[in-house]
């Protein structure tokens with residue numbers, strides 16, 4: 001939106017009045033409630049839990065899902081703009097909302113039974129319940145199809161064994177969407193509840209990226225659940241992959257938000273900071289950096305805007321999402337690094353956001369399909385030849 | 391309990407403010423507009439009163455060109471029930487007496503129990519509309535309310551006076567009251583509110599139906615004040631320099 005950052009190609013004019021008000025609301029909320037506490041949480045590696053019900057109250061959890069599913073029924077562009085503003089704050093905040101909306105509420109909405117929907121969606125939407133998504137394992141990251149977690153039918157129950165690694169909100173979650181392979185090799189999804197016998201979690205410490213976000217390991221040792229805990233309307237790897245498409249969509253928007261925060265910070269600084277005879281923004285080398293950044297941001301904005309409208313029309317493909325996720329992560333990574341350069345020594349302190357964003361983007365570059373995996377997805381799409389094996 | 395909140399759209403504090411060539415106003419086509427920040431507190435206070443009463447209606451009333459619909463919708467998204475838009479075309483009215491006459495013409499039929507305004511609008515800063523309107527409608531009036539306490543047919547308000555003094559006054563209803571900023575924490579519009587605002591009524595009153603009589607006041611000239619920097623070098627021994635500094639702090643800066 002015009003007054004919130006560069007909008008070189010007038011994308012503001014393509015947004016509806018509601019979408020603009022939604023973006024402004026998300027911006028106001030993040031600036032007033034989140035920015036004053038981010039540095040402290042980043043330093044301590046904690047998440048501001050008191051904001052979770054507020055996010056719910058505002059309707060920011062799974063907001064593009066219908067109201068019956070705990071969402072707010074807003075357009076996919078509006079949903080993208082919310083994540084854009086959350087990530088302008090910090091990737092940790094956006095990651096929280098992405099996991100809750102795209103990786104937990106979405107699969108329950110799309111694949112769940114009526115009973116599961118009634119049990120979980122209202123609380124997840126309101127932010128009174130927290131969810132997590134367990135796909136990655138210690139030995140299976142880019143290749144989730146190889147997963148070692150097993151589910152075995154026992155009468156009317158299932159018994160689940162295995163470990164999930166790098167799970168955002170793992171130890172906070174009231175409900176975990178966990179993917180496991182059955183005896184026939186078929187991937188199935190389960191809703192595991194905090195405190196179930198044999199279901200434990202422990203947090204991963206020492207992260208130098210996405211510090212204001214909780215990341216955990218989940219462990220399932222003979223966890224017994226009734227068949228009603230299984231997501232009944234999906235089987236196969238397309239279950240988790242369908243969720244990832246939703247989450248990657250939001251990430252592509254989020255990356256624009258943090259890139260804009262870096263660019264705005266660098267631009268203001270370049271206009272203020274004087275070296276030699278004038279503000280550093282008056283020198284060609286700095287201008288070249290700023291121009292490159294604003295151009296890359298504009299390209300990224302156009303990608304997500306068009307992607308959002310395609311999604312609203314029901315025409316979006318997962319390959320298009322891959323292109324936006326892949327492009328926008330690299331864009332934001334470069335913009336954060338160059339912004340930090342422009343800030344000189346000040347840029348390495350917590351007083352300026354680019355270095356924090358830069359560190360965060362390393363996670364975002366890797367999760368939800370690494371840059372390389374999206375290259376392979378697109379490579380297959382354009383050549384018709386799959387470069388990865390299974 | 392039927393409460394009207396007068397809400398104005400004004401240039402945002404971070405907006406550019408290019409002055410028109412004829413020097414009578416700013417070039418609105420380049421300005422980014424926002425809801426007048428003090429009015430946000432007035433809306434919140436009205437919503438809180440309605441919620442506490444468990445019944446009633448909060449009506450956003452705004453005057454201005456088509457652009458003000460954006461601000462009206464923000465009020466509806468926060469939870470107001472409906473809105474009345476007093477349309478204007480061309481240059482906006484800035485004379486508080488004419489503005490109040492327009493409001494009283496439109497609002498007298500509505501029989502509100504309370505009319506709230508922000509303490510002032512951040513563009514012209516007159517701070518008169520609420521009081522003038524109250525007088526025209528025969529309502530009791532008060533300004534700078536820092537706290538409200540609605541009783542059966544009256545309202546008590548804590549008014550802010552000068553030098554940290556306060557005053558509780560009791561007004562019979564109907565009353566028109568200007569609300570001091572900071573007395574509550576204005577809510578954000580929720581997504582549900584934003585989506586629901588589409589279905590709420592905005593009644594438009596054409597300018598010919600509310601603009602009555604002639605203006606009492608027109609803007610002569612809008613200009614940016616010239617700032618001048620003066621540096622005074624204080625010479626002399628330590629005692630005389632200190633004496634001069636204390637004098638400046640006392641008489642020029644008035645901080646001692």
Ligand SMILES: Cc1cc2nc3c(=O)[nH]c(=O)nc-3n(C[C@H](O)[C@H](O)[C@H](O)COP(=O)(O)OP(=O)(O)OC[C@H]3O[C@@H](n4cnc5c(N)ncnc54)[C@H](O)[C@@H]3O)c2cc1C
Nearest residue numbers: 133134135136141142166167168210363366367368370372
């Ligand atoms: C902070 C954080 C939060 C996360 N949250 C979650 C979560 O909530 N839920 C969840 O399930 N997972 C989560 N993840 C896990 C994330 O999705 C994985 O880390 C990611 O899929 C990559 O897997 P990996 O780390 O095992 O890397 P690997 O798959 O081992 O990849 C290592 C490197 O090899 C490259 N590579 C792999 N295969 C190929 C190939 N065929 N050709 C070329 N290059 C290849 C990769 O691109 C990468 O550069 C999270 C990760 C992080 C860092």
